[in-house]
Amino acid sequence: MIVLDGVGMTYRADSGTVEALRDIAFTVDRGELVTLVGPSGCGKSTLLRIIAGLRPASAGRTVVDGRPVTRPIAAVGMVFQAPVLLKWRRIVDNVLLPAELAGLNPDDYRARAGELLRLVGLGDFGDKLPRELSGGMQQRAALCRALLLDPPLLLMDEPFGALDAMTRDELNLELLRVWGEGSQRRKTVLFVTHSIAEAVFLADRVVVMTPRPGRVASVVPVRLPRPRTTATRASADFGALTLQIHDVLSRPA
Amino acid sequence: MKVRALQRHAPSLLLFAALLAIWQLVPPLLNVREYLVPGPTAVVRAALSSSIPWHTHLWVTTIEILGGFALAGAAGVALGVAIAWSPTIARALVPFLVFVNTLPKVAVAPLFLLWLGYGIVPNVLIAALIGFFPVVINTAVGLTQVDDELLDLGRAFGAPAWKVFAKIRLPNALPYVLSALKITATAAVVGAIVGEFVASQAGLGTVIVNAQTNLNTPVAFAALLWISIIGLALYGAVGLAARWWAPWADTT
Structure with missing residues (x-):
């Protein structure tokens, strides 16, 4: 690879x-x-x-x-030392960012974003803003973002x-x-x-x-x-x- | 909830009431004449008196302030975007803007009146000139203070520059712009009044100048009261807008 x-x-x-x-x-x-x-x-x-x-x-x-x-x-999915989430977006919309940047329709990925968030234990936090989450939870969200397009x-x-x-x-x-x-x-x-x-x-x-x-x-x-x-x-x-x-x-x- | 809000504001309200009381009671005891220091009741009476066409003056000054504020905001954001977009534009523009900003605007005001004549327009321009600079700087800073990693994500997914701009840079700049607009709100009030001081036929600044020549101090104080009400209202509106549009940022 x-x-x-x-x-x-x-x-x-x-x-x-x-x-x-x-x-x-x-x-x-x-x-x-x-x-x-x-x-x-x-x-x-x-x-x-x-x-x-x-x-x-x-x-x-x-x-x-x-x-x-x-x-x-x-x-490729990338995860950095800092979560670098967009502060103004809800967690689920942060996870959907790669779809938007890649010119895809984010609505097609909503179900997958929810699934990924559930997988890392953030199922109930999709509607929160990043600052409402702990550092560990933010990094989990960043992992979901990296995985969204299944790289x-x-x-x-x-x-x-x-x-x-x-x-x-x-x-x-x-x-x-x-x-x-x-x-x-x-x-x-x-x-x-x-x-x-x-x-x-x-x-x-x-x-x-x-x-x-x-x-x-x-x-x-x-x-x-x-x-x-x-x-x-x-x-x-x-x-x-x-x-x-x-x-x-x-x-x- | 309401009780708690009252408790929180109690110290400032008490202080305010105490100052009003001192202002009302002490000057007569010291035999200070009303044309030097009018008491609060005299000021309020003047502010509501029908001998001065307050609504006309209020209207003129409010239009000048809002016009200057809007112009400063629009021009400031546009220039900030240009500076953040291209290093060449930044190198060309920034020294010039710094120069314009260091000019004492009060000294420029007579020139504006000379070129544009009396009226609302020169005062709008002076208000805008005093208030635009912080918006330029904050817009440029907000657009460029973006985590490199986010820009890397944009590149990795082949996002065009405009998309990175719209989805990452612009929202990132919003709290910066809004906090600059708070400064602009107060600066625009100063600018409008300065313009009216220099020469004007209407507006609260004109009222103060006329009251001064007639030694009608209660009216001058009343004009000051109205100016501060406009200023506070604009500042408060920008603060509310900041909370509404950028709830993620802790702007106070």
Whole structure:
């Protein structure tokens, strides 16, 4: 689904040229959930924007769904660190925004929007304004917005990073449910985080990145059984994987 | 509910009543003449007196204020949109607007009268000139202070610029514009009165100038009372509009 080959990114700043990404190469298969973990400043978010076609890379090849990325790709759902809901719209109308932006008739998607909101426990909140919801609920609504047009690919940029630990754990489970952990029709997900535990808990594979310039240090397969539960976090395998990634990150470059 | 509202406003109402009482009672005790400081009852009597054609003056001044307010709002939003739309237009326009805004409008007023003659039109223009600048700035800021991620969403779904403008930028700017219009509401009152001070045949500002020459101070105070009523009404109307159109924003 996603193929990155030698992707690099340099940009000019006041202090001279800055190399943000160097020689990034990995793939994400269809239906796979890959997490991208690394310290802040390693270019994770930039990489996500390159894949979405929102920013051109300065080197290498980016291919999504068999096509080289040269402009914003349409069949993608995006979730950001902040919910960025439109403050003046009710939750359900926020969820419908992608349909409007894409030039579709939002009325055709009302039923689906309601269904998505019910799925994440916001069934009774469609008529509320964003400010009437907690941060976690707003982020759930943002997830529904990303899923509205049923995109095959989800790009998530530290979506739960600003939430408290309990809400974050809860939303991790919810994401896995929405992703279709038990079903065959899974979406492809690339999920950026700076939490090692979150990266391991969600992933089929974890791409570990090191900073300045951002490089792939290691790709760690996660063979923990699915569906994952709260008990997964307590297993020995989970602990071992977390430690392994921690070691990769603290290794001197 | 009503009791609670009364409790909330009680301090300001009490203060107001106390000031009125002092105003009414203290000057006579100190032997201050009415033509220097007329008491509140004298002012109200003058404000309701039929010896001054109040409704004509009220009408003229209200039209000038509303006209100036509307013109400042329309021109301000249009210029703000232009500035937010194109960096080139912004670079061309902003220094010029800053220059116009730093001109003392009171000093420009005689020129307007020279060019346009007496009447409502020059006073409308002065009112608009005093009030338009905050609208320009707030409109431009409101249109551009949009989360990058929202603009990314627009790009990702291939939305044309006008659609991003209509669905994201414009509603985002609305609370900014409305809070600028509150400033414009008070500025338009100042502008209209300044115009009337310089030269005019009708309007509450004219009443004040004439009352001053006749030492008819109660009438001058009464005109002031009417001006403040118009100003408060306009300010209140804009506040209500803000609550109605932009309930998501906490504008007070």
